[in-house]
Amino acid sequence: MSLWDELWDWGAAWAAPVLAWSSMPLLVFEEAWAEDVDRLAALHGASFPGAAWTAADLAALLREETVFGVVARRANAFGSRSAVGFVLIRSVADEAEVLTVAVAPTHRRRGVARALMEEAMRRLYRDRVAHLFLEVDAGNQAALALYRRLRFEKVGERRGYYAHGSVPGATALVMRADLR
Numbered sequence: 001m002s003l004w005d006e007l008w009d010w011g012a013a014w015a016a017p018v019l020a021w022s023s024m025p026l027l028v029f030e031e032a033w034a035e036d037v038d039r040l041a042a043l044h045g046a047s048f049p050g051a052a053w054t055a056a057d058l059a060a061l062l063r064e065e066t067v068f069g070v071v072a073r074r075a076n077a078f079g080s081r082s083a084v085g086f087v088l089i090r091s092v093a094d095e096a097e098v099l100t101v102a103v104a105p106t107h108r109r110r111g112v113a114r115a116l117m118e119e120a121m122r123r124l125y126r127d128r129v130a131h132l133f134l135e136v137d138a139g140n141q142a143a144l145a146l147y148r149r150l151r152f153e154k155v156g157e158r159r160g161y162y163a164h165g166s167v168p169g170a171t172a173l174v175m176r177a178d179l180r
């Protein structure tokens with residue numbers, strides 16, 4: 001049985017919110033909706049200073065038929081849910097791409113990003129997607145650790161890719177995870 005068969009077996013159906021304990025807070029993983037964009041823009045801004053996507057950017061992406069997002073929400077004692085992380089994916093035919101993933105600085109190192117990615121990968125597996133690609137700054141140790149943990153492998157690199165990003169001229173690694 002492959003890793004993704006196992007993930008699929010363990011996972012709840014996509015339509016149902018997934019509850020998971022992650023160190024302390026009770027988190028719910030749900031699909032991203034248009035109403036989320038202000039909070040997602042704030043999370044993105046805190047994660048990518050100087051290269052933040054606006055709420056309008058995110059709304060435009062979520063309107064695309066090929067794009068979906070998964071949001072991790074922390075439920076408080078009064079029942080309201082505040083987003084603490086999200087991932088956006090573009091999926092076309094049997095290939096998909098991670099557009100962005102971000103977790104609130106206050107909620108890092110608790111498995112939130114890993115759970116978000118696994119939830120997105122379960123959905124892609126269900127949709128018969130074979131390969132998931134991403135680009136990551138070669139100096140982003142946290143992201144590299146996350147992706148290696150999820151069995152992504154380097155398949156290429158683009159020098160100077162982040163010339164307008166957080167690190168001018170930094171190299172991007174292209175990574176791929178085989179889902180099938």
Ligand SMILES: CC(C)(COP(=O)(O)OP(=O)(O)OC[C@H]1O[C@@H](n2cnc3c(N)ncnc32)[C@H](O)[C@@H]1OP(=O)(O)O)[C@@H](O)C(=O)NCCC(=O)NCCS
Nearest residue numbers: 047101102103108109110111112113114136142143145146
């Ligand atoms: C990268 C990022 C999404 C990770 O989120 P997170 O919720 O803290 O990650 P997780 O807790 O799920 O960790 C997943 C794995 O990566 C490892 N990891 C996460 N952050 C790490 C760090 N700073 N240093 C080393 N390893 C790290 C964890 O140890 C974990 O491995 P494990 O399961 O074997 O313990 C988060 O740091 C972030 O939002 N960074 C800014 C935005 C960004 O860089 N996004 C990626 C762009 S490609």
